[in-house]
Amino acid sequence: MADDIVKIKTIGVLTSGGDSPGMNAAIRAVARAAFHSNINVIGIKHGYYGLINDEFEKLDTHSVSNIIQRGGTTLKSARSEEFRTEEGRAKAAENLKKYEIDALVTIGGDGTFTGANKLSKEHGINVVGVPATIDNDIIGTDETIGYDTALNTALDAIDKIRDTADAHERMFLVEVMGRDTGFIALETGIASGAELALLPEELTHVDEVKEQLHDMLKQQRRSSLVVVAEGDETGGAMKLADNIKDDxxxxxxxxxxxGHVQRGGAPTARDRVLASRLGAAAVNVLMEGHSEVMVGVVNNALKITPLRVAISKKKALDHTLIDLARVLR
Structure with missing residues (x-):
């Protein structure tokens, strides 16, 4: 209702942590949705580092034109050890007050949201998080911005590797990103028809991997492809190769x-739409008076999740997909 709208004059927006395709689409949506409601927008370069070191610039319609299709982030990203300290966050809060910023939209993952939550609690800053990480490990949303693009980038590469593996009757161990979560490994494993997908969430010892691969060889397969999440307990693809090559x-x-090829490239249509929905939703929930929350999409409906909940644990893999991967290999 109109009577419930909170008067906000200026919103700040930043991207933080690892970049993911679609961040620019989210920046654009935040700005365009704000302009539609006559709200000023200030972009903060280099994430929390720029928030502390006064890297602020006013955005306008031209600033966010022709960026929806671009990978990376026009606002750039950086790590900030200083922001982890109370003194660093105090500097950040002072800069927000200096520029008369009423609310802050933070685009990133759990580290970004942890910082935003602390900033809000310590200094009363209104904050809303927009989930953008290729790992897809944030609860409160079915998918995070950048995941679909990273998935398709990895799959395209794996399909090409499968061709050469088959031509030369080779065994390829393909390592994908996912230090703590196996979303990319699991879904690319299924989509590429890989013989195995090794995940951080699933305890798989080297002897077990060898046994499963030997069983597949009995089926007279001419080539073999194993997708390995970088955080799998076998030690990643290089160490696994050393442990099995003699067998x-x-x-x-x-x-x-x-590696980082999965972070780059133009975002897919799905990521552009998701980022546009979430960026605009972040502005709307701020105007409705919400703070210390993350916007997400669950079952195609917008959902608000408290930041403390979003950072409390990692999203679990869908075990029906894990079972499917075992059936289809």
């Missing part, structure tokens, strides 16, 4: 680490 001498065991 599979009939194969030319190769390793491919996809």
């Amino acid at each position: 599979f001498s009939q194969y030319d065991v190769r390793v491919c680490i996809l």
